[in-house]
Amino acid sequence: MRAREAVKRSQNYPHVVMSYVGTDGYPVSLATHFKADIDRNSFEVGPLSVEMLPAQGQQVNLTFSHVRPVQGIGYDERRYINVYGPAAVSSDGLIVRAETATGWDEKEIPFFEYCERNVGRGLKYFEDVGSRPRLAAGWLFFIATRLPFLTATIIPILLGAAVAASHGFFSWGLLGLTLLGGSALHLGLNVANDVFDDMSGADPANVTPTPFSGGSRVIQYQLLSRRAMAMMSALLYAVGVAVGIYLAETRGSELYILGVAGILVSVAYTAPPFRLVNRGLGEAAVGLGFGPITTLGAYFVMAKEFSGEALFASLPVAIFIALVLYMNEVPDKAADSEVGKRTLVVRWSERAVVRAFSVAAATAYLILALGVTLRILPIYTLGMLVTIPMARSIVRDLNQHFDHPYNLMPAMQRNIGLHLFAGMLLVFGYVLEILI
Amino acid sequence: MLPSKVEEMLRLALVAELTVIDASGRPITYPLIPLYDGRIIYMTSSVLFSEKLRHIKGNPKVSVALTDQAAIPSEPFHRVTIQGDAIVVDDDLHSGWERLLPLWRAKEPVIDKFFKQRFGIPLFFERAVIEISPRRVFLFEEDPSESPKVFELAETA
Numbered sequence: 186m187r188a189r190e191a192v193k194r195s196q197n198y199p200h201v202v203m204s205y206v207g208t209d210g211y212p213v214s215l216a217t218h219f220k221a222d223i224d225r226n227s228f229e230v231g232p233l234s235v236e237m238l239p240a241q242g243q244q245v246n247l248t249f250s251h252v253r254p255v256q257g258i259g260y261d262e263r264r265y266i267n268v269y270g271p272a273a274v275s276s277d278g279l280i281v282r283a284e285t286a287t288g289w290d291e292k293e294i295p296f297f298e299y300c301e302r303n304v305g306r307g308l309k310y311f312e313d314v315g316s317r318p319r320l321a322a323g324w325l326f327f328i329a330t331r332l333p334f335l336t337a338t339i340i341p342i343l344l345g346a347a348v349a350a351s352h353g354f355f356s357w358g359l360l361g362l363t364l365l366g367g368s369a370l371h372l373g374l375n376v377a378n379d380v381f382d383d384m385s386g387a388d389p390a391n392v393t394p395t396p397f398s399g400g401s402r403v404i405q406y407q408l409l410s411r412r413a414m415a416m417m418s419a420l421l422y423a424v425g426v427a428v429g430i431y432l433a434e435t436r437g438s439e440l441y442i443l444g445v446a447g448i449l450v451s452v453a454y455t456a457p458p459f460r461l462v463n464r465g466l467g468e469a470a471v472g473l474g475f476g477p478i479t480t481l482g483a484y485f486v487m488a489k490e491f492s493g494e495a496l497f498a499s500l501p502v503a504i505f506i507a508l509v510l511y512m513n514e515v516p517d518k519a520a521d522s523e524v525g526k527r528t529l530v531v532r533w534s535e536r537a538v539v540r541a542f543s544v545a546a547a548t549a550y551l552i553l554a555l556g557v558t559l560r561i562l563p564i565y566t567l568g569m570l571v572t573i574p575m576a577r578s579i580v581r582d583l584n585q586h587f588d589h590p591y592n593l594m595p596a597m598q599r600n601i602g603l604h605l606f607a608g609m610l611l612v613f614g615y616v617l618e619i620l621i
Numbered sequence: 622m623l624p625s626k627v628e629e630m631l632r633l634a635l636v637a638e639l640t641v642i643d644a645s646g647r648p649i650t651y652p653l654i655p656l657y658d659g660r661i662i663y664m665t666s667s668v669l670f671s672e673k674l675r676h677i678k679g680n681p682k683v684s685v686a687l688t689d690q691a692a693i694p695s696e697p698f699h700r701v702t703i704q705g706d707a708i709v710v711d712d713d714l715h716s717g718w719e720r721l722l723p724l725w726r727a728k729e730p731v732i733d734k735f736f737k738q739r740f741g742i743p744l745f746f747e748r749a750v751i752e753i754s755p756r757r758v759f760l761f762e763e764d765p766s767e768s769p770k771v772f773e774l775a776e777t778a
Binding site: 202205309 | 635636638640641642646647648649650652667668669670671672674675680682683684685686688689691692694700702704711714715728729730731732739740741742743744745747756757759761764765766767768
């Protein structure tokens with residue numbers, strides 16, 4: 186912070202804490218009144234008791250600090266300014282010329298970003314004390330794999346199984362195996378994505394990560410090495426592939442086609458030379474993988490044949506999961522742009538990004554309505570329409586908080602919920618179709 | 622033993638100003654939550670904001686000022702400065718500081734919510750403990766232009 190800016194901002198504080206080092210070597214800190222002189226870039230501090238004054242010309246630190254107590258929570262509205270300069274001492278006070286200043290205002294730099302900007306300092310401290318950051322193994326797996334995003338796989342699998350069940354094909358065991366294989370592939374992809382984003386520099390360059398964007402950060406925080414992450418990814422892919430081979434051998438070799446397509450899409454999504462996400466094709470890849478491919482795969486496992494209805498039913502789910510990725514790219518826009526990761530959000534203007542979200546979401550609902558009108562989908566799936574207000578609120582917040590990653594977080598969370606609720610309502614529509 | 626008024630204020634204060642001395646001899650002040658167990662003043666610092674820890678390791682002489690009336694609901698309100706000697710306890714950055722959670726929780730209940738989700742900001746919860754043994758207290762009962770009451774608690778190091 187510039188010293189002049191600090192002088193100006195100090196006027197928003199009720200008092201100053203003036204500190205200097207006393208003759209016995211201990212810091213002396215006193216709260217007192219002050220007047221900021223913006224023209225002279227200085228402060229008039231006092232009145233002060235004579236015996237508490239610093240020596241003439243001594244370096245002093247002026248601190249302006251604010252918190253707002255909040256009952257039952259603690260406090261918020263944290264901000265402070267530190268100004269340094271020499272003291273010109275008078276009989277009952279001093280004039281301090283502002284030479285340098287530092288500060289933080291959580292309204293300007295949100296707490297999470299403030300933490301992120303200091304990660305380097307934190308890791309250096311660990312290095313100095315000969316230690317490493319730690320996290321319980323369960324939590325480490327949870328964040329390294331980004332486990333909560335598994336709904337992207339679970340929803341289309343349940344949808345494929347529900348469509349198959351409505352056609353008279355269903356097995357709990359096969360559903361469990363499909364979930365296991367699909368989940369392993371998905372988590373393997375998530376971990377691989379972190380490895381490649383670390384190698385490309387996209388995640389290290391990102392100082393505004395959120396729980397929904399910017400990767401899991403386990404490599405940047407030195408909780409796991411890139412090598413360990415690569416091994417975890419390979420292991421998860423191996424489990425997914427093994428389950429896939431078993432299902433293809435027992436249910437039908439057509440699954441190989443879907444399996445290979447799924448793996449190719451997931452690898453090409455993030456890995457060189459394809460890097461679909463860098464070419465603005467990430468949404469299409471994710472939509473395809475977590476929409477038609479997964480839904481059709483789950484249907485085939487149950488029914489040993491493909492289904493046009495399952496394909497149609499997967500389209501709204503594909504759009505909503507693509508929108509999850511799309512919106513999560515918004516906070517990463519600057520970092521992605523910096524490393525040449527040219528996502529759609531990087532390529533398009535803010536206005537175009539918001540408009541495209543609206544159009545895509547509306548298309549998902551139109552596909553549903555069309556499917557029901559053409560009697561492709563059961564009428565009960567129209568329940569998905571209750572999520573329209575949710576989609577509208579996301580568009581509103583996206584428009585309002587586009588440039589404020591941390592203010593956008595609730596809408597990003599709601600966007601993940603939109604995929605989940607819309608998908609579950611589709612599944613529920615099929616369950617009703619079976620039961621009624 | 623601190624004067625009872627000062628103890629009361631330490632127990633109530635949501636924020637205090639910790640002043641440390643850097644390698645060049647310059648005082649630097651950090652707003653932090655003061656915790657008090659009746660003997661030692663504790664503060665915790667994430668490794669993310671570890672500059673102060675380095676300064677204390679270089680020079681243990683510190684002061685803790687209680688100055689913000691809005692953040693210290695004590696009546697009558699006085700301003701206090703406590704000088705003391707600090708040590709940094711950082712042998713277990715992951716969980717060593719958790720012994721102070723009950724004192725922290727009493728002032729900032731929301732910390733429990735954050736702590737349960739420590740995986741979200743893992744490095745924030747890698748923390749050192751600053752233990753401050755009070756040596757001298759300045760109690761400003763009146764305006765800062767008046768002389769403070771001074772309490773010598775032990776011989777200054």
